[in-house]
Amino acid sequence: MDINFIGENLLPGQIGQFFVVLSFGAALLSFIAYFFSSKEPNDTTWKSIARGAFWINTISVITIGSILFYIIYNHLFEYHYAYAHSSKALPTHYIISSFWEGQEGSFWLWMFWQCVLSVVLVATAKSWESPVMTFVMLCQTFLASMLIGVEVFGTRVGSSPFILLRDAMNWPILSDPNYLSMISDGRGLNPLLQNYWMVIHPPTLFLGFASMIVPFAFAGAGLWQRRYKDWISPGLPWALFAVMILGAGIIMGSFWAYEALNFGGFWAWDPVENVSIIPWFTLIAAVHVMVAFKNSGQAYFTATFLALISFVLVIYASYLTRSGILGETSVHSFTSLGMSGQLIIFNAIFFFVMVGLLVWRRKEIPSTQKEEDIYSREFWLFIGALVLTVACIQIIATTSIPVFNAIFGTKVAPPIDPIPHYNKWQGAFAVVIMLVTGFTQFLKYKRSDHKKFWSAILVLLAVTLVVSAGVVFITKVYTNVMYILITFGAVFCILANGRILTDAFKGKWRLAGSAVSHIGFGLLLIGALVAAATSEVISQNSSGYIAVAGFDQVEKPGENLFLTEGEPVQMGDYRLTYIGDSVAMPNVFYKIKYENIDEETGKVKEEFVLMPFAQNNPQMGGLIGTPSTKHYITHDVYTLITAAASDSHSNDPKANDSERSGFEDYDEPATYEVNLGDTLRYRNGFFIVESINRDAKIENIPKGADDVIFGLKVRVVAADGKEFQAEPLFLIKDGNVFDFHKDVEEQGLRFRFSNIKPQVDKLEIMVYQKPLPEKKWVVFKAIKFPYINFFWCGTIVMTIGFLMAIYRRWKDNRAPRAS
Amino acid sequence: MKKSSILLIAIIAVAIAMILVIYTDSSTYSTFSEAKEKQTELYVVGVLNKQKSLDYDPVKDPNHFSFHMFDNDSTECQVVFNGAKPQDIERSEQIVLTGKMDGNVFHASKILMKCPSKYNQDQMEVIESSSAFNAAITQ
DSSP: OOOOOSSOOOHHHHHHHHHHHHHHHHHHHHHHHHHHHHHOTTOHHHHHHHHHHHHHHHHHHHHHHHHHHHHHHTTOTTBHHHHHHOOTTOOHHHHHHHHTTSHHHHHHHHHHHHHHHHHHHHHHOGGGHHHHHHHHHHHHHHHHHTTTOEEETTEEESOOTTOBHHHHOOOGGGGSTTGGGGOOSOOOOOGGGOSHHHHHHHHHHHHHHHHTHHHHHHHHHHHHTTOTTTTHHHHHHHHHHHHHHHHHHHHHHHHHHHHTSTTSSSOOOOHHHHHHHHHHHHHHHHHHHHHHHHHHSOOHHHHHHHHHHHHHHHHHHHHHHHSSTTTTTOSSOOOOOSOHHHHHHHHHHHHHHHHHHHHHTTTTSOOOOSOOOTTSHHHHHHHHHHHHHHHHHHHHHHHTHHHHHHHHOOOEEOOSSHHHHHHHHHHHHHHHHHHHHHHGGGOOSSOOOHHHHHHHHHHHHHHHHHHHHHHHHHHTOTTOHHHHHHHHHHHHHHHHHHHHHHHHHTTOGGGHHHHHHHHHHHHHHHHHHHHHHHOEETTOBOTTOOOOTTOSSOOOOBOOEEEEBTOOEEETTEEEEEEEEEEETTEEEEEEEEEEEOTTTOOEEEEEEEOOEEEEETTTTEEEEEOEEEEOSSEEEEEEEEEEOGGGGOSOTTOOOTTOOOSTTSOOOEEEEEOTTOEEEETTEEEEEEEEETTOOOTTOOOOSSOEEEEEEEEEEETTSOEEEEOOEEEEETTEEEEEOEEEGGGTEEEEEEEEEGGGTEEEEEEEEOOOOOOOEEEEEEEEEETHHHHHHHHHHHHHHHHHHHHHHHHHHHSOOOO | OHHHHHHHHHHHHHHHHHHHHHHHHOEEEEOHHHHHHHOSOEEEEEEEOTTSOOEEOTTTOTTOEEEEEEETTOOEEEEEESSOOOTTGGGOSEEEEEEEEETTEEEEEEEEEEEEOSSOTTOEEEEEEESSOOOSOOO
């Protein structure tokens, strides 16, 4: 480049790029050194090199993040990342969101969490450090390669967050030496992401994804080092931690979908949602089989395989979401950065590492020839894990349709209506899982007493029948056999685990963690089921909708309701009024008043205002609505703007053109001949011609001896009682007649004192009125979600249960009990 | 491990059955003329006809949006969507409709749009709107 660009701040990018390359090199070195350290545990040199390289990698990753944040925070738009993902108006917490809006930022987040986890591993893993860190650093090497952004042999490897705008784009203006002064602002953050959930959901989710490497690494290291049985104890707390964090991250995402996205719900079986839940399910299955193996020596292969495949599926998930392959089927996948080849290699390497290790050690893998008893806990833990795995296979199969199309060149489209398609399968699996989760609590490892088991189970089933009948009746989900079965299963699971929890209060605290998380999951399932199954659109609009007889599939009446400002509309139990809007750029808040009216007395029982808002961002896709929700204990009322009068969206609300004296904004004037004291009507009230002011002055126009200046004092009284004064002027100067109009802006009025007719003793006044502004309107949807609080509560309870279980397994690992 | 082997076989059988059912559930990307023949719900991919008007008058009916689209065989058809007009449909490069034919009008239940980003041509954003809020779990 021989152009000398003005005003660029290139140093941060150069430092940043240096550390990107350094982090890659250090990760690679650390991986190699840990590898040899594992092979030769007695030679401490390798370990020292590996640790040194690991620390360099960690420092590099932190430096990359700090510099990228500096660039975005200081709006250095010479960098493409800052330009593409942020703007000057963003508050700091959204600056943080824009940090991970792009793929580069989210890859960095993943690396950062891996560094944090590695620090913990290096400090605590002891003899496991070298082999486990070998796998972690292999993954870190791949992640670092995603940020390099350098061409190697003609193919670009990775995408650097520090690429300059003028290198990323080939717009003509970017070759102008002074191009920076022409770029006033960045493109900004997608309005859908301007939500507090977006500040915390990605970090949580990526911590979940990142921590999935640890169970993989322990399982892999167990095979590699031939320490087959030893990896379970240290691996179990890590696996539980990953499950807990990933679960929390996924549910936060569904919070975000519910509160900020206009999807009209919290879970839509969107491919991006699916790929995040698949590894979560497989790792939950892994945790259960690990526990089974630990206690009975059964199912070693299954435990190891599930722990390994979970991380392979995490990489597969990031391939699906980042390669652009879901473009036809998903609403919110990342766009392609042309890195799908790199992601495929990343995925394939880890897949082959898994298969290679399992094949290599196939003869030594511990297995027992003993048949498990059907009345044993390990047997059913194993079955439950298998059912979860099959559930995953169904989700993977449907979600991967675009991948099969790409491989085989077919043109299969996903199911037209994905939600029922997934629900019919996953609903059935959920019933089985819930029942197994319930009765397995009453089985012991190895062998149980049949009689005791059945007597406990039969009592429980009887209680469950009664309770679930009550739940079904209250929540009104009796319309469908599947709903009833799921409710029954979930209630059974909650009661069975509640029964175990009562034992915990008698001092058996060791099992409390699992019982609490199972109860949480049961609650979550009931909440999701009831909210999704019985949610109703309460803005149902059947006007203008004619059901056609004989039309086999009658279209639903519309779900959007039209509201004009100030005109109440009855909607279900509520009377709704659109009472106006307030602008806080870039958002416009639409105030919608809900009144619940008692039919008998006509009194308002309750009243609240919801303020869904929308952003008109032409660069991001026009009007983007953000819902507003009224929460009750038993249900939520959810409101979303789908369209609005465009004038409330003028991009500059303060643009008023009162300075212009043009008459083109006004209707044809009315000319009146009046006397003092006359009262005349106008569209929105009346005005009184009060008096003549003979001492009127006009600025800048000196009054000559023969000149006459009269002001006509007019008092305007609007319909709402507000009063305004206006004094149009009449001027005779040097024998010529002039007049100066005066406006009453608020009423859209303009007065001209246009003539004085002494011969008829009349004053002539011309009144101009602006045409009535079009009434503001909004189109919106309202949905009622009953009992969704179960869903949120269940999540919290489940997370607490995981925490308890982690604590217990961590303690067990520190001080192995004589079992 | 005999019992579990039998179970494993049963589960693999379930998995195979499942995948077969997934493919019977799956749909095809087709054209307006096929939609006329089949009379079932399917996907039609195409582009917006920008010469003709897009009609959405919320004052009259906030749930009626009509426009014209060319499918991949360049057949033009009127499309009616039972919902609000999706923002930014004018800018879309490609539209994926879900719905069925009714006479000479295609009734869309879902509109998925691909919009070019204003700034660079190789970046796409995808926006979806759906007229039917799906109540979950069906039989």
